[in-house]
Amino acid sequence: MDIVLDVLNRLRGHLLSSSSPMARPTKVLQCDSTSISFSDDSDSPYISDLDTSNAIHTASKLLHDLQPVAFPTETVYGLGALALDTTAASRIFSTKGRPPDNPLIVHVSSQAMLRRVLPPEYRVSRTYEVLMKHFWPGALTLLFPTDPGLVPPIITANQPTVAVRMPSHPVARALIAVADAPIAAPSANSSGKPSPTKAEHVLKDLDGKIDLILDGGACGVGLESTVVDGLNPDGNLRVLRPGGITVEDLERVLREEFQDEVSTPKVLVHRRDYTDEIMEEAPTTPGMKYRHYSPSVPVILMFTSSAPPPHDERISYTSFLESLRSRKPSGADTIKIGLLIPSDSPSLEKFRDTQGIEWCLYQMGRIDDPSITAQRLFDGLLSSERDGADVILIEEVKEEREGLAVMNRVKKAAGEYVWLEQ
Known part of the structure; x- marks a missing residue:
């Protein structure tokens, strides 16, 4: 009897597994x-290419489904979904x-669509009008008061504000316009991983988890x-997360537009010019509370110009390389190391040693052009x-212009810091 029950249970399990739906490959x-x-x-967008138009309308239908x-x-x-539908x-999230x-x-x-997510009585400030005039469409997100009756x-995350932006990428803006609905969209990757800047990055991570990826080529900015x-x-303005629009860009525009005013709004950067522990525990914007941007292998941030904190000391390149060799996988002759470094870095010559x-x-990119570093960071x-690195090294960049956003992401991706001798 026990044997019969065992056979029946095995057969039942086989039938259940056979009838369960299989994840469909994601279409690109x-x-x-x-x-x-x-x-x-x-x-409304004008789309001259029929295949592009069909792709965007297919995506719009999925959104409304x-x-x-x-x-x-x-x-x-x-990774987009209808923002006003819970x-x-x-x-x-799932x-x-x-x-x-x-x-x-x-x-x-559009500005008209912005009004659909804001409380009817809210009036946009002059400062916001200036910022939207110069940076929308573009890589600038603004916090607005929210009405939970409009925005779920x-x-x-039950906060009193909602973060909104108008993207400048033609495919993104056209999709939102064709769908005729605000779209909520964090980066299209598993939570905590580096953000994707190419369709192939999304496919490798989320294949079978979503139905469709619109491939519009590599992202121009490369950071959120x-x-x-x-x-x-x-x-005053508080920059909660540095990104594609630099602090210097914001300051320049405010100076120009408020030059005839009594005072110009200041631009304050979180953790550089001020701190807010309460907000960090209950953030009003993504990327503040959790560790982000981390691949599945260890990332080491190398400080080559910044002074170490009091409890740390600089080490020589020779000692650092020796410590890396000691990490080689068991049974391997060498350790494979990903090196993300400016093309004209003085440190580059120090990493010519290939022993082990x-x-x-x-x-x-060049040290004096952090916009290229920003564009290449996540892809690197x-x-x-993808190439099988056992460890990834990233050299610091100056926290100026796009470099501020680069270092914001790198510090969250890195599990270790090291200060190298100059």
Whole structure:
């Protein structure tokens, strides 16, 4: 009798597994960004390429079927769902494995659509009008008051503000406009991993978890948007997350637009110019509370110009390389190391030593052009992981212009810091 029951149970298990749905491979549809345009007097896109138009309409239908889709923005690839539908938004969290207290950014395609997510009585400040005039569409996210009757609390993590931006990537903006709905979209990757800047990055991570990726090529900025809070009583701007729009850009525009005013709003950077422990525990914007941007292998941030803190000391390159050799996998003759470093770094010559080391070099652009470093950062991390690196090294850049955003991401990705002798 026990044997019969065992056979029946095995047969039942086989039938259940056979009838369970299999994950379908994710479809990737190419989009020609150059075929998309917006006129000054219309929020609707003109799409001259039929395949691109069909791809965007297919994605729009999936969104309205409450399914998330991945699409390119100028910053990184986003995983989008209808922002004003709780069920749709919840599928972003389940697909990414995202903590529920990590809010989402809402993307709109026009000023008219912005009004649809704001409380009816809210009036946009002059400072925000200036910022939107200069940086929308673009890589700038602004915090606005939220009405939980309009924007589901799952989007804001029950915070009193909602983060909104208008992307400048033609595919992103066209998708939002065609869907005729605000789209919530964090980066299209498993939570905590480096953000994707190419469709192939998304496919490698989320294949079978989503139905569709719109492939609009590599992202131009390469880092997430700058998030700004301008709702403070003092009238100053607080940069909660540095990104594609630099602090210097913000300061320049405010100086120009407020030159005839009594005072110009200041631009204050979180953890550089001020701290807010309460907000860090209950963040109003993504990327503040949790460790982010980390590949599956250890990342070491190398400080080559910054002074070490009091409890740390500089070590020689020779000692550092020896410590890396000691990490080689058991039974291996060498250790494979991903090296993300400026193409003109003085340190580059120090890493020519190949004894026991196989280098995977990813040049991050010139030291004086941090925008290229920003553009290549996530691709360098993901490429190092793809190429089988055992350890990834990243050399620091100056925290100026896009370098501020680069170091913000690198410090969160790195599990170890080392200060090297100059």
